[in-house]
Amino acid sequence: MKYAGMGDLQNVKNLLDTGMGLNNVNDLGHTPLIYAANKGRIQVVQMLVKRGALLDIQDRYGCSALFHAASKGRLRVVRVLVQAGANIELPNFNDVTPLMESAAEGHLSIVKYLIKRGADVNAHAASGETVLHFAGKENRLKIADYLLDKMNQKINVNRKSHA
Secondary structure, three states, X not given: XXXXXXXXXXXXXXXXXXXXXOOOOOOOXXXXXXXXXXXXXXXXXXXXXXXXXXXXXXXXXXXXXXXXHHHHOOHHHHHHHHHOOOOOOOOXXXXXXXXXXXXXXXXXXXXXXXXXXXXXXXXXXOOOOOHHHHHHHOOOHXXXXXXXXXXXXXXXXXXXXXX
């Protein structure tokens, strides 16, 4: 798995060809795809996706490869994973979505891309916060402005009643 994170495409191919499982997980729940996505190793991500890696495996914190890529600002990886069918709404174990995480980390290009691809701007984390809250509390003003400007009435900053 370390070769996936290093971007060592040839060694990853060799290991897969000699029997390493495409979706093997380590003690953190990381797969080769999660490692490669986290480090932005686009060629390894593309190869793993092409070979059929499961896109929505979650690590022990509930974070998928897409979540890791969105968190680290890896737009090219995010695009590959989303186009391959990764679930853009799959939250971690705190119900934080890739959109919320990318907003909190200040990755405006990923926020724009995920919204364009249909990410729910009204989703709530376990804390009750929406993407706008995540952007605001981390002082990501450009992202908050974008959300307010572009999404206008689509954003509901009040927690929905489940009564």
